[in-house]
Amino acid sequence: MSKPIHFPPDFLWGSATSAYQIEGAPLADGAGHSIWTRFAATPGKIANGDTGDIACDHYHRWREDVALMRSLGLKAYRFSVSWSRILPQGTGAVNEAGIAFYEKLIDELLANGIEPMLTLYHWDLPAALDDRGGWLNPAIADWFADYARVLFERFDGRVCFWTTLNEPWVVTDGGYLHGPLAPGHRNLYEAPIASHNLLRAHGAAVKVYREIGKHRIGLVVNIEPKYPASDEPQDIAATRRADAYMNRQYLDPVFHGHYPAELKEIFGAAWPDWPREDFDLIGQKLDYIGINYYTRSVCRHEETNWPLKVAAVRQTQSTHMETGWEVFPQGLTDTLVEFRRRYGDLPVYVMENGSTFYDPPNAEDGQMHDPLRVDCLKKNLHALHAAIEQGVDLRGYMVWSLLDNLEWSLGFAKRFGIVHVNFETQQRTPKDSALLYAQVVASNGACL
Numbered sequence: 001m002s003k004p005i006h007f008p009p010d011f012l013w014g015s016a017t018s019a020y021q022i023e024g025a026p027l028a029d030g031a032g033h034s035i036w037t038r039f040a041a042t043p044g045k046i047a048n049g050d051t052g053d054i055a056c057d058h059y060h061r062w063r064e065d066v067a068l069m070r071s072l073g074l075k076a077y078r079f080s081v082s083w084s085r086i087l088p089q090g091t092g093a094v095n096e097a098g099i100a101f102y103e104k105l106i107d108e109l110l111a112n113g114i115e116p117m118l119t120l121y122h123w124d125l126p127a128a129l130d131d132r133g134g135w136l137n138p139a140i141a142d143w144f145a146d147y148a149r150v151l152f153e154r155f156d157g158r159v160c161f162w163t164t165l166n167e168p169w170v171v172t173d174g175g176y177l178h179g180p181l182a183p184g185h186r187n188l189y190e191a192p193i194a195s196h197n198l199l200r201a202h203g204a205a206v207k208v209y210r211e212i213g214k215h216r217i218g219l220v221v222n223i224e225p226k227y228p229a230s231d232e233p234q235d236i237a238a239t240r241r242a243d244a245y246m247n248r249q250y251l252d253p254v255f256h257g258h259y260p261a262e263l264k265e266i267f268g269a270a271w272p273d274w275p276r277e278d279f280d281l282i283g284q285k286l287d288y289i290g291i292n293y294y295t296r297s298v299c300r301h302e303e304t305n306w307p308l309k310v311a312a313v314r315q316t317q318s319t320h321m322e323t324g325w326e327v328f329p330q331g332l333t334d335t336l337v338e339f340r341r342r343y344g345d346l347p348v349y350v351m352e353n354g355s356t357f358y359d360p361p362n363a364e365d366g367q368m369h370d371p372l373r374v375d376c377l378k379k380n381l382h383a384l385h386a387a388i389e390q391g392v393d394l395r396g397y398m399v400w401s402l403l404d405n406l407e408w409s410l411g412f413a414k415r416f417g418i419v420h421v422n423f424e425t426q427q428r429t430p431k432d433s434a435l436l437y438a439q440v441v442a443s444n445g446a447c448l
């Protein structure tokens with residue numbers, strides 16, 4: 001009999017979503033276009049022609065969704081704000097209707113004893129700023145800081161957990177290097193510039209928060225631990241490059257004041273010499289780090305793969321993600337322990353963790369059974385606890401996601417929710433994974 005699991009007494013159990021993936025009505029009440037409303041309107045960019053025009057209709061169903069969170073006993077809810085609802089042109093005049101939407105949501109969360117965790121940027125850049133160069137324009141650090149200041153001034157105190165960016169790696173790898181995500185660029189020279197400006201913008205927003213904020217602010221990065229496919233020197237080198245590119249490209253500048261040397265090796269002439277003072281801005285002290293974990297990658301050298309010369313070796317049990325994300329809970333433990341070893345004892349929150357499987361249809365009993373997701377969730381939560389036992393200062397866990405939602409260019413077919421959404425009727429149905437998660441929250445993990 002394994003010994004009972006106990007998480008820290010005030011462990012923050014919650015769930016996570018993002019604006020464009022669940023809200024719908026992206027242009028309602030004065031909101032401006034984002035790079036995702038444009039991308040979605042471009043044929044072929046999102047599977048099945050899906051768009052975020054309706055999504056989970058959360059813009060109108062937010063009260064019902066908070067009640068759903070309450071019914072599951074959630075302690076926290078991580079959501080993102082759509083920049084172009086607040087500043088339709090990205091800078092300048094504030095759209096009070098946009099402020100009002102998020103104010104209602106925040107107050108409803110607080111009224112239900114749920115901690116609001118606000119992400120300033122989860123990929124939906126105002127289109128008006130993209131027209132001015134977006135993440136390729138160094139001025140975006142000021143644009144982002146000004147946007148952040150509006151929200152800090154309006155909501156700090158009701159919001160006590162702030163995140164600047166969600167997964168900067170995905171923004172640049174998907175939006176500027178390989179192109180499957182908005183704004184859909186494929187350019188070796190643009191990716192490092194976008195990455196660097198994201199980090200500068202992150203630092204500029206944290207600096208503003210230190211002037212006027214009174215609570216906590218951090219950064220959320222996706223970490224995919226890299227394991228060599230063999231002990232061949234070229235596979236070891238390939239693994240090192242992959243780790244530097246995906247994981248250390250963001251954490252090293254923030255915590256160590258420089259980029260990993262491998263990035264110059266990967267990008268060559270496309271890798272600029274960055275001004276030293278940029279790292280003073282990027283390296284603002286954080287109150288916590290948010291880590292998103294989904295899977296690991298087993299790496300081998302592959303000369304033909306651009307630009308990293310790395311290939312992932314497909315593993316056995318994987319989720320139904322399009323690239324078959326392996327179910328590898330040990331990778332979550334390894335990621336958290338390695339963060340502490342490499343960057344120190346900062347408080348850590350797992351801000352996203354989840355899985356997508358083709359859910360079987362409703363059973364005769366009307367219950368939405370999702371055995372594969374239940375199994376995955378249990379294994380990941382045990383892995384989480386193993387990290388705590390190894391000394392990681394883990395403060396909370398946000399399951400991705402509360403609701404089935406728009407999985408970006410993969411559309412609605414990739415369902416990550418612990419609650420099923422019927423996108424025709426907008427009916428929400430808790431899956432078995434939601435019922436399990438409610439027990440985990442209620443017992444603080446002891447039921448595992």
Ligand SMILES: OC[C@H]1NNC[C@@H](O)[C@@H]1O
Nearest residue numbers: 018167292352400407416
């Ligand atoms: O792919 C699943 C999730 N990963 N992190 C960012 C989210 O927006 C995605 O839906």
